[in-house]
Amino acid sequence: MLRLVLPKGSLERATFELFAAADLTVQRSSDVDYSASIDDPRVEDVRILRPQEIPRYIEEGLFDIGITGRDWIEETTADVVSLGALHYSKSTTSPVRIVLAVGVDSPVSTVGDLPAGCRVATEYPRLTERFLAERGVEAEVRFSYGATEAKVPDIADAVVEITETGRALRAAGLRIIDTVLVSNTELIANRSSFADPQRARAMAQLHVLLEGTLEARGKVLVKLNVSAANLDAVIEVLPSMKSPTVSKLFGDDAYAVETVVPKSDINVLIPALKERGATDIIELALSKIVH
Amino acid sequence: MLRLVLPKGSLERATFELFAAADLTVQRSSDVDYSASIDDPRVEDVRILRPQEIPRYIEEGLFDIGITGRDWIEETTADVVSLGALHYSKSTTSPVRIVLAVGVDSPVSTVGDLPAGCRVATEYPRLTERFLAERGVEAEVRFSYGATEAKVPDIADAVVEITETGRALRAAGLRIIDTVLVSNTELIANRSSFADPQRARAMAQLHVLLEGTLEARGKVLVKLNVSAANLDAVIEVLPSMKSPTVSKLFGDDAYAVETVVPKSDINVLIPALKERGATDIIELALSKIVH
């Protein structure tokens, strides 16, 4: 019932893996196919298109719901409803940044230092023009078809370019001097589709499944046994996000405890649990979490 | 104690993955080796041979048990015991189909339209001859060494060919007009080996492990907490395949519920559970299920 559009290119693989993990496997005949389907009553049709074009198509109602980056929503100024960020990008769970960069040897150190008439190459000409105009800089902004970072200093004086870690920019001899936008992957919807209660409910349900899958990637289920005497000491050290599930063990004066904890805490937590008397600690991977 | 034979070729990789997941890892020195072993007291010897030849070898007692397709059992008319279908094929969990197809522009629309003497190319000559004879068609059935779908219309007037999705046949300009056989992967046994109680028991045990692994692929374990007040509403919406495991939580008037549900239901079930008051819903992957 929902027409869905997914991003081709750098986000494509990560998006397909997320949908598969959310039991919403996207089926298409080949990797170069632009049409696909999801075997789910809420999804009528799936297209895979360039993320640059997705905000406009959602705005125009060609699709009800789609995934693209915040960068392209800002660049296109398309009027869409954002259902919220989905915390994944090409290879990490962090957002990407759109930055302003100059050559390492350039005397320019802040955006205000850019001289009038300087050439700025970018794949985001409108975003860049707004950013510079708001800061009073009169630059010649030029659309770049790619390889933007290689254009300084011969072909451009500065660039506005996407980066995950800054490494590619540094390798190209560039220095970041400002952040134009911090951009997450987002789930966006067409305004009138979203105003329809039935479709809005379906959208919210898809959102729960995708969010639940993303959240599960950063968490694990920890199970342990503990004697009655040590129960409080163990409970105390567990992360407070939610009360742990405690069951009395049959025939022993002991308890089984299970709880969900962030992966980032686990390598500190497990030694602590052990020190407080927890035994038989096991850790299991999660497929989905829904609060 | 059992001599086992596994299929080389299109089913090979999926079969090896299934055995590994069932903790019956097949060990061989290289990918082109025809001999292998499984570190299990019930398996004496493992060979990897063409699926076409497996039914005959099982019938003759060269092996006790083996895996092949129903298509080759029918083609060879070998006298073997079937322990049942294993629901996996090269890339899906669906059976394959052996179909009769003609050129898209052919005037033939049912098997009965095939003119006497028409040339039918196939890798299944005996199956095809039986199928056509039963329908009163006198055709010239010719053994095809491969590329069967490319033989219409120059070299053959029709083909009997295997297909998973029909896509390759359509791409070759063919139209399916009938289904000769729906063929699952099967676990088959030699008649006299199966008559031996000790070997039959070992076969049944292997079958349980393989079946349990296949079943786990399509299911997940769902765990959730729910207050006493909402327990019935939550239980009600759970799939009825089996009663869920309910334990009282220590110190709260609440319950922990866990149950196994099909993956295909999960993206509808989770939103429903949440709406009925379930909290802390988590989903875990399963390695095996045995009823």
Place this chain on the structure above:
Amino acid sequence: MLRLVLPKGSLERATFELFAAADLTVQRSSDVDYSASIDDPRVEDVRILRPQEIPRYIEEGLFDIGITGRDWIEETTADVVSLGALHYSKSTTSPVRIVLAVGVDSPVSTVGDLPAGCRVATEYPRLTERFLAERGVEAEVRFSYGATEAKVPDIADAVVEITETGRALRAAGLRIIDTVLVSNTELIANRSSFADPQRARAMAQLHVLLEGTLEARGKVLVKLNVSAANLDAVIEVLPSMKSPTVSKLFGDDAYAVETVVPKSDINVLIPALKERGATDIIELALSKIVH
């Protein structure tokens, strides 16, 4: 706070996978980078270097803790603290062996048969010299830069060489006549770093996480339901490594049982459980186990 060194080369991929599974993901900019980092308060710095050189660097205090093989500890006779074996190697969980081998047609059948002055090629000259000297053999031990197994009989009369399965040696026409060393991967520490209580505690915690991850690879969590009448029969058949976790099911005269069992037992255990009345048996993969 700990400076860590990991082995480049044949153990590299397996080591990185182990650390990632232990939630100690090693981050480096490229596969050929020798510097890396781990986002954990206990790890200050990570280097990836040849396993041959690691014992010496640990001894000299260039690093606090590291991973290498027992073979290189013996070859270098470096004075380091061993925190214990980590049971993984390039592709299996078994240790490797350093063996003495001669040509299949050689009259030599034990180390004592080696004639004085015979040429022994090896990447382990010191280990080999000690081994031969202890057995009273006077040989000319020569350092081999590689392809050691190809040197018999033209260039050497015997070799001392690493092997996992013996297959490469057999393929090169060699026959193993003695084992010089059975070598596990080990976690080793600098003596004075280990004498510092704070660093020793951090080392022990890392050890727990790595060990817990390795142990989880060979085990699974089994969950089942059983009626009160069959409870004892089911408990009896479970491996005795640890008492199983038993909880009473709500509303039924039945119990939920869960326990951790070795993968190597599972294909015998599951049929046995079923025969004793267990129902709803499921098996789940584990990420970590800590006793």
Place this chain on the structure above:
Amino acid sequence: MLRLVLPKGSLERATFELFAAADLTVQRSSDVDYSASIDDPRVEDVRILRPQEIPRYIEEGLFDIGITGRDWIEETTADVVSLGALHYSKSTTSPVRIVLAVGVDSPVSTVGDLPAGCRVATEYPRLTERFLAERGVEAEVRFSYGATEAKVPDIADAVVEITETGRALRAAGLRIIDTVLVSNTELIANRSSFADPQRARAMAQLHVLLEGTLEARGKVLVKLNVSAANLDAVIEVLPSMKSPTVSKLFGDDAYAVETVVPKSDINVLIPALKERGATDIIELALSKIVH
């Protein structure tokens, strides 16, 4: 002395192979480097940039000479000097075509049938607008970031798209209804650089080397011996592009003849030569031809 710019992307590999074959090997540190060099006194500097941007950079004098497609010269309307076509493209020696295409089921059969307001997706918006305006069609031309052929019929009513063989368009369910441009790869120069006699001479020399290499790809050197009696008959059948080189053989009343012939003629020519008495016919590959 010349600053040269070469096209990144689909023409990149073919361009680098052409330059290497012309003994003007382009050296760069890695495949993703945008800077390179050629060890030749006439080439001062080499950059590799998107073909879309090259005409403008040549016009502005950032480079003296460059290679791009006629399509991008027309799209950018950059004012540059064309030194002539170089007959190679991504994989053939034929030009590419920029075509107007609609869905196979569309009622539109000529450009004039396009209704006012119809949506035309293209990577060549200016070229498309000029083409349609000249034919009196008022369409909404939209810039496409890629996957243009997949946009019909949902997102666009027609496309203007590049094609070598038309196969990708047909596979996407499109029908070509008009040719907007036949586009060759071209060698272009900056106007004022070209006005400088010394640089113009260097450009002409590079042009000769590239042209000579391309021409040699389609020709072979044929050598044969023939008696005096058959000389005229053999000469007569040789292609008339140039008089063959004839030398008298020492001591015989016979001649050695050699000539350059197109590859496309050779499989007809050789049998004809043999029938007319030529002997010892051999064929050699050529590296370069300069008339």
Place this chain on the structure above:
Amino acid sequence: MLRLVLPKGSLERATFELFAAADLTVQRSSDVDYSASIDDPRVEDVRILRPQEIPRYIEEGLFDIGITGRDWIEETTADVVSLGALHYSKSTTSPVRIVLAVGVDSPVSTVGDLPAGCRVATEYPRLTERFLAERGVEAEVRFSYGATEAKVPDIADAVVEITETGRALRAAGLRIIDTVLVSNTELIANRSSFADPQRARAMAQLHVLLEGTLEARGKVLVKLNVSAANLDAVIEVLPSMKSPTVSKLFGDDAYAVETVVPKSDINVLIPALKERGATDIIELALSKIVH
């Protein structure tokens, strides 16, 4: 005008490379396409089919001319005209052999030792039956779908199998005891097509081009200069296949000599030429040779 059929499978790549080198490039849309074309007035249509089936299709007139192995002509006993062997196979220029092999430990040492009723597995059942019958051996010949060499000793007592070097058979633990057939790649024609003078002439022309290309692979063109005094000594040592082409050099009392020699002789010939006073010896690769 000729309908041509080429072999799919092990000969496919070598055949396509031969045709391309002969300026008869086979064009097809993809590597898995069974239809192709050659841009030559003598070739009307090209199909790529299994070599096993080609003799029969040529006999039946579905094609005028084709390439397959002598083994399949013998196996099928198809009535076709052979235009002669083309000396190339999968990876060498030597013919393949169809051999009879038994296990290394088998007591059988000649074909006559095979006991009555012994099982012989082969992809060539008819060829094998004829071979054995002529030698008075009564065996049970069984069609093998592949992996034939792995069937001894469990599934077969002997095999009749194709081999280029014998290496794969030795690696499988087999010992060759007889040669059933030495098989070259052959160019074959339909009887009635060959009886048509115009088609026969076109076939002969294609044969010349393919043969000329194959011959050129094993030969090189040697050019050298030599003084009048040394001319005879140099001529004397040149291979006698054809008189060399000798031209007097302008202005010197010296001669230029050129001749075609086998590659296999060149590494002995060049030192000899040098010793006899030849100077400026150069060697060039050849594309085709026609006598």
Place this chain on the structure above:
Amino acid sequence: MLRLVLPKGSLERATFELFAAADLTVQRSSDVDYSASIDDPRVEDVRILRPQEIPRYIEEGLFDIGITGRDWIEETTADVVSLGALHYSKSTTSPVRIVLAVGVDSPVSTVGDLPAGCRVATEYPRLTERFLAERGVEAEVRFSYGATEAKVPDIADAVVEITETGRALRAAGLRIIDTVLVSNTELIANRSSFADPQRARAMAQLHVLLEGTLEARGKVLVKLNVSAANLDAVIEVLPSMKSPTVSKLFGDDAYAVETVVPKSDINVLIPALKERGATDIIELALSKIVH
């Protein structure tokens, strides 16, 4: 009759390509085989071993002749006869350099600045010790098993390391301060084998073939026609390495000229020839040149 040893590792592929081009194709059953053969009466046996070990094996008479780098001859100080350099390395025709390098930020700028006791990591310990001792530097030279360039500054203060272009060293943050050795690939022989006239003659012949092949890689054959009037002007501009071969053309007052010229001159020469009246200029690749 000669026992030949070739280098495994970085020179392996280039060496095999050189021998194949010299019509001395090295045949081995697989890429990991250490034994091989060459079908040539002068070569009795071929082994492929580490270049580090080759000088010693040649000295000891295990082989008559071999290929390795000058670096390993110097490192091992083996007493061998050098037949001369072969100008090829892993990927270029230039020699490699063994250099002394320090960190970019190190205060050390010449070898004499190295402080006493400084740690120098290298795969060439003896060469390094001699080099430093001759310059009065007392350093701690340590054998490095690899990744040498990554050891500065933590593990070593300086390195002595091989480099082709210096790029890898720069990328690792190192600065070259001295050259220890310029090292070519060399053809070396055992002293007593070389003293045997028959074997020395065979060695010289192999040397001619390898040298002739290497020389041909950098040269091309140029052929042109020229009128009598322009002959002198054309001859004049040809490189003077050797008189060109000039033949009078039959029936015209014109000449055919052919000569061999370095590839590095060709892109300047061809335009010059054309300007002086040469016509029908063609360029052909050479397989071998012997003076």
